[in-house]
Amino acid sequence: xxxxxxxxxxxxxxxxxxxxxxxxxxxxxxxxxxxxxxxxxxxxxxxxxxxxxxxxxxxxxxxxxxxxxxxxxxxxxxxxxxxxxxxxxxxxxxxxxxxxxxxxxxxxxxxxxxxxxxxxxxxxxxxxxxxxxxxxxxxxxxxxxxxxxxxxxxxxxxxxxxxxxxxxxxxxxxxxxxxxxxxxxxxxxxxxxxxxxxxxxxxxxxxxxxxxxxxxxxxxxxxxxxxxxxxxxxxxxxxxxxxxxxxxxxxxxxxxx
Amino acid sequence: xxxxxxxxxxxxxxxxxxxxxxxxxxxxxxxxxxxxxxxxxxxxxxxxxxxxxxxxxxxxxxxxxxxxxxxxxxxxxxxxxxxxxxxxxxxxxxxxxxxxxxxxxxxxxxxxxxxxxxxxxxxxxxxxxxxxxxxxxxxxxxxxxxxxxxxxxxxxxxxxxxxxxxxxxxxxxxxxxxxxxxxxxxxxxxxxxxxxxxxxxxxxxxxxxxxxxxxxxxxxxxxxxxxxxxxxxxxxxxxxxxxxxxxxxxxxxxxxxxxxxxxxxxxxxxxxxxxxxxxxxxxxxxxxxxxxxxxxxxxxxxxxxxxxxxxxxxxxxxxxxxxxxxxxxxxxxxxxxxxxxxxxxxxxxxxxxxxxxxxxxxxxxxxxxxxxxxxxxxxxxxxxxxxxxxxxxxxxxxxxxxxxxxxxxxxxxxxxxxxxxxxxxxxxxxxxxxxxxxxxxxxxxxxxxxxxxxxxxxxxxxxxxxxxxxxx
Numbered sequence: 001x002x003x004x005x006x007x008x009x010x011x012x013x014x015x016x017x018x019x020x021x022x023x024x025x026x027x028x029x030x031x032x033x034x035x036x037x038x039x040x041x042x043x044x045x046x047x048x049x050x051x052x053x054x055x056x057x058x059x060x061x062x063x064x065x066x067x068x069x070x071x072x073x074x075x076x077x078x079x080x081x082x083x084x085x086x087x088x089x090x091x092x093x094x095x096x097x098x099x100x101x102x103x104x105x106x107x108x109x110x111x112x113x114x115x116x117x118x119x120x121x122x123x124x125x126x127x128x129x130x131x132x133x134x135x136x137x138x139x140x141x142x143x144x145x146x147x148x149x150x151x152x153x154x155x156x157x158x159x160x161x162x163x164x165x166x167x168x169x170x171x172x173x174x175x176x177x178x179x180x181x182x183x184x185x186x187x188x189x190x191x192x193x194x195x196x197x198x199x200x201x202x203x204x205x206x207x208x209x210x211x212x213x214x215x216x217x218x219x220x221x222x223x224x225x226x227x228x229x230x231x232x233x234x235x236x237x238x239x240x241x242x243x244x245x246x247x248x249x250x251x252x253x254x255x256x257x
Numbered sequence: 258x259x260x261x262x263x264x265x266x267x268x269x270x271x272x273x274x275x276x277x278x279x280x281x282x283x284x285x286x287x288x289x290x291x292x293x294x295x296x297x298x299x300x301x302x303x304x305x306x307x308x309x310x311x312x313x314x315x316x317x318x319x320x321x322x323x324x325x326x327x328x329x330x331x332x333x334x335x336x337x338x339x340x341x342x343x344x345x346x347x348x349x350x351x352x353x354x355x356x357x358x359x360x361x362x363x364x365x366x367x368x369x370x371x372x373x374x375x376x377x378x379x380x381x382x383x384x385x386x387x388x389x390x391x392x393x394x395x396x397x398x399x400x401x402x403x404x405x406x407x408x409x410x411x412x413x414x415x416x417x418x419x420x421x422x423x424x425x426x427x428x429x430x431x432x433x434x435x436x437x438x439x440x441x442x443x444x445x446x447x448x449x450x451x452x453x454x455x456x457x458x459x460x461x462x463x464x465x466x467x468x469x470x471x472x473x474x475x476x477x478x479x480x481x482x483x484x485x486x487x488x489x490x491x492x493x494x495x496x497x498x499x500x501x502x503x504x505x506x507x508x509x510x511x512x513x514x515x516x517x518x519x520x521x522x523x524x525x526x527x528x529x530x531x532x533x534x535x536x537x538x539x540x541x542x543x544x545x546x547x548x549x550x551x552x553x554x555x556x557x558x559x560x561x562x563x564x565x566x567x568x569x570x571x572x573x574x575x576x577x578x579x580x581x582x583x584x585x586x587x588x589x590x591x592x593x594x595x596x597x598x599x600x601x602x603x604x605x606x607x608x609x610x611x612x613x614x615x616x617x618x619x620x621x622x623x624x625x626x627x628x629x630x631x632x633x634x635x636x637x638x639x640x641x642x643x644x645x646x647x648x649x650x651x652x653x654x655x656x657x658x659x660x661x662x663x664x665x666x667x668x669x670x671x672x673x674x675x676x677x678x679x680x681x682x683x684x685x686x687x688x689x690x691x692x693x694x695x696x697x698x699x700x701x702x703x704x705x706x707x708x709x710x711x712x713x714x715x716x717x718x719x720x721x722x723x724x725x726x727x728x729x
Contacts, residue, residue, distance in 0.1 A: 047680075050680075050684050051680075051683075051684075052680050053676060053680065054676060073683065073688070073689070074680055074683035074684045075683045075684075075685075075686050075687055075688050075689075075691075075692075077684075078683070078684055078685055078686035079686055083684075084684050086681060086684075089681065090675075090677055090678045090681040090682075092678065092682070092695065092696055092699050093699055093700065093702075094698065094699030094700055094701070094702030094703070095695050095696070095698070095699035095702075099695075100682070100685070100695065101685075103687060103691065103695065104682075104685035104686050104687055107685075107686040107687050107688070107691065108685075108686035140699070141699075157685065161685065161686070
């Protein structure tokens, strides 16, 4: 089993408090979803779990399989099986996607018996499943990729690197209906067993495909409601303002922009 | 929060010059006293038993050198003490055609640098210079039979005085600049390459320049003449042991590319951190000839080098591709000159620089299109990558266009490796230095692609060593 535990997590960036006491436990094969208005701290949570150096954890813990990962570098966290699908994947000129993925795979799985040929074949297969163009892995990493290609390429990385705990940070944003289905099907194909995921999204759309086990609502750095998929549907129907007002939380419309 | 690398780990990156940092206890036939005078110049000429015209030329150049001021632009050269340099050291060896005839300790030097092995595997010919003199020269038999001449400059002067006299200082005049004047006065060694009409070789020739002694000046002189329709690729590599006293390497390279010929000149310079590398390189490209300078600057304390192509004939082409890596204490002032003197000529300049740990790199270039040069195309791209906040990159482009039909593009970018870019690669399991190395290798990819495979692999390896643990 893979377990990611977040305990009373407080996070600041440049002195500004972003997360104010998050508690969340994801045990494989669960898939959790986090929804929330803009600026509520969703991306901060994703980046902090992966170890982005700009964020400061002022209080609380992040445990991976019962061990604290707060002192680990992002690459060390990746070696445990953590994966972050970036909201805005970075471009690197002159570095072919394939080369990058092979280097990452070597680093993550040094003892693998998989040959390079087998790995390349896997990349090819998974690219096809995700509806990516055949020449994409030969192109420079994310350079000239369309918005949708970038997001699908993130999922291609997740699948080929055999991650165990994936955080999908607005992977659905900017995807057309077909791409959304490709991505959801791909994530669903690895569900079960050792794999767990945290899906960060604005929209119910992707959740209709992924059918998460739990849904949480994040507002102003705190989880204000948790439930099952029905919670997402309720949120979708009412909108944040009405939903939160019923919870006794007032937010202004401009905070949603 | 994630830890950062220790100072020691960072420092480890630039100190890894171990493969090149050794000197051998070689025997020398003759070592001139330190310092520079007319006597020094005359002594070098006499040792070489040169014709009078060469001695006269040397003396004329020496006068010009004395008159000229140090350049007031570019890198800081104020620490060069011309009186504290040995201008000529003749190793106890002759210019041999077989490695077996090269003295043991000198042969060992080149073996440690992998030269004989490279020669066996993929080179058409090799020249090896040890301090002031060339100690080995050989060319594959089939190329010799085709009439290609590949000799040390000294041998070239002895065996082909007419060709040498015809071109020597005609591309780079004896008083072109202070360091070209110095080289003309005290030159020793270097290569003489002559490619007959329509003879083409795809396999490269290589010259390797090695400084062994301390406080020495190495002043090799190279002349390449490509007759019409010929094709040649010449590669040079350079290293030296690390000494506390500074050394001076001041070369002059003249290339003549006659109509429809193609010359590619590749340099991988990896001098030690105490070498001033002040080099003048220029080519004349005649009708439909192509000259390519592929210039890699990894080492040295200070480099000032701006390979030039003068396009003298219709349809001539210049390709100048350079990379510079400026690490701690290094100043890489490099660039290119493309001078369009004939119609329908084309130039492409691509310059990539990487600065780290307080290193400073500059792109300095001239693009000139003469009045009568109609329909020229010129393209300049210079990209700089900064690894940290301490390092610096500058661009000094000069563009002079006297013909309105020219089509020009000029692009310059300066990028800093961002925290977000590193975080992205690290989130996939790559360490900070692995991530940095991949970004840097990607950045210089256009340069690496233009190298022969073996050199590309070697360059990648060097960059990996340089980048290891070198985090800003």
